[in-house]
Amino acid sequence: MAEQRLATVRLVEESEATGAVAAIFADIKATKKLDFIPHFWRVLATNPTQLELVWTRLKAIMHPEAEGRTGRLDPLTREIIALAVSATNGCAYCINSHTAAVRKLGLDVEALGEVMAVVALFNGTNAIANGYQIEPDVFPPLD
Known part of the structure; x- marks a missing residue:
């Protein structure tokens, strides 16, 4: 039986994350009040630069309160x-x-x-x- 594919690349496990990826994963969990890292972020973690760019932009726009700003x-x-x-x-x-x-x-x-x-x-x-x-x-x- 074929294994179920979750994406076109192997997702980065939270336990494998180090350095900037581990820090971003922790920030995602804290900001979004989650107890796991969703697949989207685990896929982006295969390219740490892309993960950082997308997370930084999303956090600024969708969670300004987490950065001490009040969104309109x-x-x-x-x-x-x-x-x-x-x-x-x-x-x-x-x-x-x-x-x-x-x-x-x-x-x-x-x-x-x-x-x-x-x-x-x-x-x-x-x-x-x-x-x-x-x-x-x-x-x-x-x-």
């Missing part, structure tokens, strides 16, 4: 946006990860349905506007 968007709003983009992009891994996050932040199943309805609505209306090549006529303020 609350954590639930940031995760809803991440979920909406993930659904639009069709990333099963990301959909599951961000659905878990929004549920952990208090979004109930009914509200999750509303999020998916908004995603579906605007994927459709965006396709219509693109298909007809409609010129914009409503603009945001420039301030």
Whole structure:
């Protein structure tokens, strides 16, 4: 029987992590309040530079509070946006990860349905506007 593959590369086990990778793994667990390192980060750990770049950017944008900053968007709003983009992009891994996050932040199943309805609505209306090549006529303020 073939072994189950989790990715196209062998994931770095947390017990194998040393140096910068071990430090980033510890930061991920502390920042995200997890007791394990998700597959995504274990795959990125095969290239420590990429792991550091992606984690640093994600932490700054998705977890500004962990860096002593106050984001203008609350954590639930940031995760809803991440979920909406993930659904639009069709990333099963990301959909599951961000659905878990929004549920952990208090979004109930009914509200999750509303999020998916908004995603579906605007994927459709965006396709219509693109298909007809409609010129914009409503603009945001420039301030």
